Amino acid sequence: DAKTTQPPSMDCAEGRAANLPCNHSTISGNEYVYWYRQIHSQGPQYIIHGLKNNETNEMASLIITEDRKSSTLILPHATLRDTAVYYCIVRRPLNTGTASKLTFGTGTRLQVTL
Amino acid sequence: NAGVMQNPRHLVRRRGQEARLRCSPMKGHSHVYWYRQLPEEGLKFMVYLQKENIIDESGMPKERFSAEFPKEGPSILRIQQVVRGDSAAYFCASSLAARDLISNQPQHFGDGTRLSIL
Numbered sequence: 001d002a003k004t005t006q007p008p009s010m011d012c013a014e015g016r017a018a019n020l021p022c023n024h025s026t027i028s029g030n031e032y033v034y035w036y037r038q039i040h041s042q043g044p045q046y047i048i049h050g051l052k053n054n055e056t057n058e059m060a061s062l063i064i065t066e067d068r069k070s071s072t073l074i075l076p077h078a079t080l081r082d083t084a085v086y087y088c089i090v091r092r093p094l095n096t097g098t099a100s101k102l103t104f105g106t107g108t109r110l111q112v113t114l
Numbered sequence: 115n116a117g118v119m120q121n122p123r124h125l126v127r128r129r130g131q132e133a134r135l136r137c138s139p140m141k142g143h144s145h146v147y148w149y150r151q152l153p154e155e156g157l158k159f160m161v162y163l164q165k166e167n168i169i170d171e172s173g174m175p176k177e178r179f180s181a182e183f184p185k186e187g188p189s190i191l192r193i194q195q196v197v198r199g200d201s202a203a204y205f206c207a208s209s210l211a212a213r214d215l216i217s218n219q220p221q222h223f224g225d226g227t228r229l230s231i232l
Contacts, residue, residue, distance in 0.1 A: 032218045034218075042225050042226075043120075043205050043207075043223035043226050044157065044205070044223045045223070046221065046222055049218060049220055091218060100145070100147070100162050100169070100170065100209075101173070102147075102149075102157075102159065102207075102221060104158075106156055107156070
């Protein structure tokens with residue numbers, strides 16, 4: 001799976017947009033970009049995923065650059081409950097052998113403050 | 115719709131005992147994955163199962179660890195003769211079957227079982 005690079009930590013003021021970057025310069029054309037977060041002592045929570053187009057759901061927006069070498073997760077109005085470690089993961093489609101597993105890196109520790 | 119259910123939430127075993135961790139996937143999900151998170155480390159993939167079949171066990175230790183996902187009932191991760199190094203949080207995830215080989219279905223995680231070895 002393509003390797004991802006994320007800043008180790010970020011701060012964001014409550015009510016502001018949190019923009020979390022991720023570099024995945026070796027991504028292949030059929031690999032998806034996934035975002036998960038893990039709040040302390042809980043299991044990872046799925047946020048969003050995309051292939052080429054930008055995606056939006058009730059939690060966040062995912063912006064993928066045209067060359068697909070980087071992406072940004074946007075939490076439009078961060079709250080204290082969004083404090084967590086955010087993981088950007090590149091995942092192969094199922095027709096490439098052992099593609100289903102998720103490979104977690106070290107993520108970005110987002111601290112939302114008052 | 116209930117999420118992925120794991121039990122027990124906490125499990126304490128003495129060295130040499132067996133640990134059995136259970137995972138009930140989300141309703142309608144036929145794919146189950148197990149991950150392990152050692153203290154202060156990231157999650158590592160262990161095994162991927164579909165009903166009654168192990169699809170990928172590339173992350174499973176070669177000895178003492180086994181997993182199953184029977185036709186009826188929860189998925190079980192079994193650790194025999196536990197050692198201190200097995201102390202970790204074990205997370206289960208489930209997903210729907212993909213509509214085709216190209217599409218992706220997200221994995222949804224439970225809140226884990228925290229295994230402590232005395």
